[in-house]
Amino acid sequence: MVKVSGRNTNEPMLDMFIFETSQLIEQLEQSILSSEKSSCYTPTAINEIFRIMHTIKGSSAMMIFNNISTLAHHIEDLFYFLREEKPNNIDCSTLSDLVLEGVDFIKIEMEKIKNGDEADGEVSQLIERIKGYLSILKRTNISTGPVKDPEKVDTKGQRYYISQDKAKTSIYANAFKAVIYFEEGCEMENIRAYTIIHNLKDITEQIFYMPEDIIDNDDSVEIIRREGFKVYIKTDYSYEEMHKFFMQAIFLKDLELIQLENVDELKQFSTVKEAVVQKNPIKVPSLHEPDKRKKEASDKEINSTSMHQSIISVSVPKLDKLMDLVGEMVIAEAMVIQNPDLKGLELDNFQKAARQLNKITSDIQDMVMSIRMVPLSTTFHKMHRIVRDMCKKLDKEVQLEIIGEETEVDKNIIEHISDPLMHLVRNAIDHGIESTEDREMRGKSPSGRITLEAKNAGSDVLIILKDDGKGLSREKILMKAREQGLLYRSEDDMSDKEVLNLILIPGFSTKDGISEFSGRGVGMDVVTRNIEAVGGSVSVDSILNNGTTITLKIPLTLAIIDGMNIRVGNSCYTLPTISIKESFRPKEGDIITDPDGNEMIMVRGQCYSILRLHEVYKIKNSSTSIFNGIIIMVEHDDKTLCIFADELLGQQQVVVKALPKYIQNFKKIKGLAGCTLLGDGSISLILDITGLINN
Amino acid sequence: MKKVLIIDDAAFMRMSIKMMLEKNGFEVVGEAEDGIEGVKKYKKLKPDIVTMDITMPTMTGLEALINIKEFDPQAKIVMVSAMGQENMVREAIMQGANTFIVKPFKEEHIVEILNKILAI
Numbered sequence: 001m002v003k004v005s006g007r008n009t010n011e012p013m014l015d016m017f018i019f020e021t022s023q024l025i026e027q028l029e030q031s032i033l034s035s036e037k038s039s040c041y042t043p044t045a046i047n048e049i050f051r052i053m054h055t056i057k058g059s060s061a062m063m064i065f066n067n068i069s070t071l072a073h074h075i076e077d078l079f080y081f082l083r084e085e086k087p088n089n090i091d092c093s094t095l096s097d098l099v100l101e102g103v104d105f106i107k108i109e110m111e112k113i114k115n116g117d118e119a120d121g122e123v124s125q126l127i128e129r130i131k132g133y134l135s136i137l138k139r140t141n142i143s144t145g146p147v148k149d150p151e152k153v154d155t156k157g158q159r160y161y162i163s164q165d166k167a168k169t170s171i172y173a174n175a176f177k178a179v180i181y182f183e184e185g186c187e188m189e190n191i192r193a194y195t196i197i198h199n200l201k202d203i204t205e206q207i208f209y210m211p212e213d214i215i216d217n218d219d220s221v222e223i224i225r226r227e228g229f230k231v232y233i234k235t236d237y238s239y240e241e242m243h244k245f246f247m248q249a250i251f252l253k254d255l256e257l258i259q260l261e262n263v264d265e266l267k268q269f270s271t272v273k274e275a276v277v278q279k280n281p282i283k284v285p286s287l288h289e290p291d292k293r294k295k296e297a298s299d300k301e302i303n304s305t306s307m308h309q310s311i312i313s314v315s316v317p318k319l320d321k322l323m324d325l326v327g328e329m330v331i332a333e334a335m336v337i338q339n340p341d342l343k344g345l346e347l348d349n350f351q352k353a354a355r356q357l358n359k360i361t362s363d364i365q366d367m368v369m370s371i372r373m374v375p376l377s378t379t380f381h382k383m384h385r386i387v388r389d390m391c392k393k394l395d396k397e398v399q400l401e402i403i404g405e406e407t408e409v410d411k412n413i414i415e416h417i418s419d420p421l422m423h424l425v426r427n428a429i430d431h432g433i434e435s436t437e438d439r440e441m442r443g444k445s446p447s448g449r450i451t452l453e454a455k456n457a458g459s460d461v462l463i464i465l466k467d468d469g470k471g472l473s474r475e476k477i478l479m480k481a482r483e484q485g486l487l488y489r490s491e492d493d494m495s496d497k498e499v500l501n502l503i504l505i506p507g508f509s510t511k512d513g514i515s516e517f518s519g520r521g522v523g524m525d526v527v528t529r530n531i532e533a534v535g536g537s538v539s540v541d542s543i544l545n546n547g548t549t550i551t552l553k554i555p556l557t558l559a560i561i562d563g564m565n566i567r568v569g570n571s572c573y574t575l576p577t578i579s580i581k582e583s584f585r586p587k588e589g590d591i592i593t594d595p596d597g598n599e600m601i602m603v604r605g606q607c608y609s610i611l612r613l614h615e616v617y618k619i620k621n622s623s624t625s626i627f628n629g630i631i632i633m634v635e636h637d638d639k640t641l642c643i644f645a646d647e648l649l650g651q652q653q654v655v656v657k658a659l660p661k662y663i664q665n666f667k668k669i670k671g672l673a674g675c676t677l678l679g680d681g682s683i684s685l686i687l688d689i690t691g692l693i694n695n
Numbered sequence: 696m697k698k699v700l701i702i703d704d705a706a707f708m709r710m711s712i713k714m715m716l717e718k719n720g721f722e723v724v725g726e727a728e729d730g731i732e733g734v735k736k737y738k739k740l741k742p743d744i745v746t747m748d749i750t751m752p753t754m755t756g757l758e759a760l761i762n763i764k765e766f767d768p769q770a771k772i773v774m775v776s777a778m779g780q781e782n783m784v785r786e787a788i789m790q791g792a793n794t795f796i797v798k799p800f801k802e803e804h805i806v807e808i809l810n811k812i813l814a815i
Contacts, residue, residue, distance in 0.1 A: 013711055020707045051704075054750045058777050059707040061799035069799075073778070080779075186804070187797035188776075191784045195795075198788050215785060248815055250794040250808050 017063050018114055019313055024052045029103050033384045036096040050079035067123045068109050074130045075102050081134060087141040098133055101126060172234040175260040176242050179228040186251035189224040190214040196249055206234040319372055326368050327655035331677045333361050334652060338679030376454050377405035379418050383425050383452060390429045397447035398433055407454035409461050413554055416534045420527040424465050424550055432469030432548055463552040472542040474499050500540040504528045537637060561656055565649035565684060568613045569622035572684040574654055574676055579689045583632040601642050612644045622646050636689045656686060696722040697813055700742035702733035704751040712746055715802040730754025734762045744771040744809055749783050757787055764791045771812050
């Protein structure tokens with residue numbers, strides 16, 4: 001049995017089921033949405049949906065997820081009708097709603113299955129509605145006649161293989177009666193019976209059978225189950241041969257084979273079919289569970305000669321583990337190559353070998369990264385559904401355009417950006433895009449436009465969400481911020497960009513009313529928090545009445561960064577190399593101190609503030625004279641800061657580890673992104689440039 | 696070991712059948728995800744027996760069956776069907792499929808069927 005005995009024994013199958021079904025569901029959703037958009041279901045689309053439902057039905061039945069299987073079965077039925085009858089009065093939007101509801105149900109159940117819960121969703125109500133919809137369709141399409149299988153061939157004339165030629169009748173020496181019982185649960189007993197009849201044709205053409213309407217009448221299945229399938233034949237075959245023949249039947253549970261003494265008796269069958277020949281039974285062998293010994297041939301070693309498999313699915317935890325290990329290896333490599341014991345030694349061959357090792361580790365690292373990369377397309381295409389649902393509810397018209405969906409990001413990051421993205425799209429439709437009338441009044445096209453774009457920018461990926469709605473008003477934001485006491489600077493000092501970024505602060509909401517979708521004031525800051533959690537940043541740009549652009553900048557990957565190690569006193573810190581612009585020793589005349597005591601440095605006519613790390617982290621034994629140390633200029637989001645440290649230690653790839661929970665819980669330390677292990681085994685704190693700059 | 700070719704568009708079904716069969720001493724020599732590929736692989740791999748899904752894109756199981764039977768009238772083919780496909784199954788039998796199995800099925804059933812068909 002596939003499942004039942006417990007899912008643990010069938011992990012790979014369950015994984016495959018989840019993987020494939022999720023994919024199919026996505027494909028299905030796309031198909032429905034694009035059909036709805038073009039407001040018609042093309043035969044291709046109908047066929048595709050039918051096929052997907054058919055596959056899901058089969059797979060989930062194998063895994064005994066009966067509610068999914070039943071639902072899929074009914075949707076399959078519905079699309080079968082659509083495919084065969086091509087009714088022309090389909091209400092596209094009702095149909096889409098119904099199927100999407102089914103899609104949602106399966107999604108929820110899949111979530112449960114993924115989490116190891118019982119897939120126990122109640123589906124009967126939805127099924128009733130699907131049935132109802134189908135019966136309405138059938139009723140309104142009565143003119144086209146009742147549903148008919150196209151494959152259904154007229155079976156009359158195939159039922160009896162009795163030769164008209166009477167003379168031939170006498171040729172056959174023997175007559176048999178066979179009563180065949182099939183194993184319970186083998187399904188489609190009538191077709192099984194048909195198979196036997198079909199095969200009998202090679203032996204004789206004198207065949208009679210009961211029930212005789214095995215194809216057309218579905219009740220025949222019941223009769224066969226209850227009373228067995230009775231066959232009368234005349235043939236030259238011997239009893240043994242006939243017995244062997246019947247024994248070959250698949251799912252045979254029980255066979256009674258009787259040789260009839262009186263050959264002529266058979267003639268009556270065409271007229272008197274029922275009260276037949278219980279007399280003269282010669283031999284009645286009966287068997288149960290045929291060929292039991294064949295089952296013994298099992299339990300051989302599983303031969304995994306999967307010579308044709310080019311793609312395998314790997315569970316994400318395994319990849320995470322691999323990533324961790326590669327991280328450890330990078331550290332271990334540094335520990336060997338930069339081992340303090342080697343200091344001052346002349347080691348040409350060692351260095352050569354070390355370089356080779358270094359090349360291989362970085363190759364492995366790239367490879368592991370690339371394995372973990374997934375295109376954004378799935379995440380992006382989910383937005384179609386949101387746009388659709390929102391537009392329906394809010395009665396707006398919005399076109400969603402997707403660009404660069406093939407851009408790849410680390411799998412873990414994708415999981416973090418899906419929700420924020422959804423939120424942003426909702427915001428854009430709810431708050432951004434105006435109603436059709438408003439848009440026409442302003443001379444815009446009646447249907448709004450949202451563009452979702454992804455592109456690579458160095459070690460980051462930019463995700464840009466652009467709408468052509470009403471944009472953000474500086475005054476409104478300031479007013480709101482004032483009301484909620486979120487302003488900490490004079491309003492006139494703030495640039496437009498700074499004002500716009502106020503909407504990212506917790507507790508900020510410009511929407512007066514709360515709709516079902518957005519505007520609860522917990523919006524943008526959650527987006528910011530999610531994006532920052534993966535080391536990304538959010539920025540807002542907007543032109544009043546022209547639209548809003550929100551840009552998410554997210555790193556390609558989380559785990560390993562190029563870092564510059566710096567020393568402050570006895571402590572070591574790591575800066576992401578990507579943020580470093582330059583480093584230099586300051587000259588005396590460049591340092592300026594403002595009336596508040598803040599230090600600045602003049603570089604090429606530009607003034608930058610200086611941050612002394614030893615002051616921020618209260619480090620002793622470090623050089624306090626700015627001329628003995630080094631200034632490192634870092635940049636993030638067009639903001640620049642000069643960090644003062646004792647010296648640069650060197651560049652190294654570092655594996656980012658989160659700060660231990662007890663430190664995080666104890667105190668939120670500003671400006672730290674995490675920590676890492678150095679080659680000599682000591683710990684370095686990774687500085688969070690954004691945090692430092694915004695401090 | 697008897698060589699099996701699995702033709703099914705659902706990766707899950709291919710995997711299920713493969714696992715069931717390999718556990719019972721069959722060698723799955725190939726998998727195909729639609730009829731066209733299936734026919735090609737049949738010609739190349741010459742398996743002892745084929746399990747054939749009925750509903751597949753580009754070329755259905757029925758068409759693939761006919762194609763394979765044309766190439767090799769002795770080909771042993773077991774159709775894998777689902778409830779509600781009675782007519783197509785019957786058609787497949789008429790076209791020379793040896794037998795069929797209805798999803799969901801149990802391991803012992805598919806093994807029994809294959810063994811029986813192979814014994815003919």
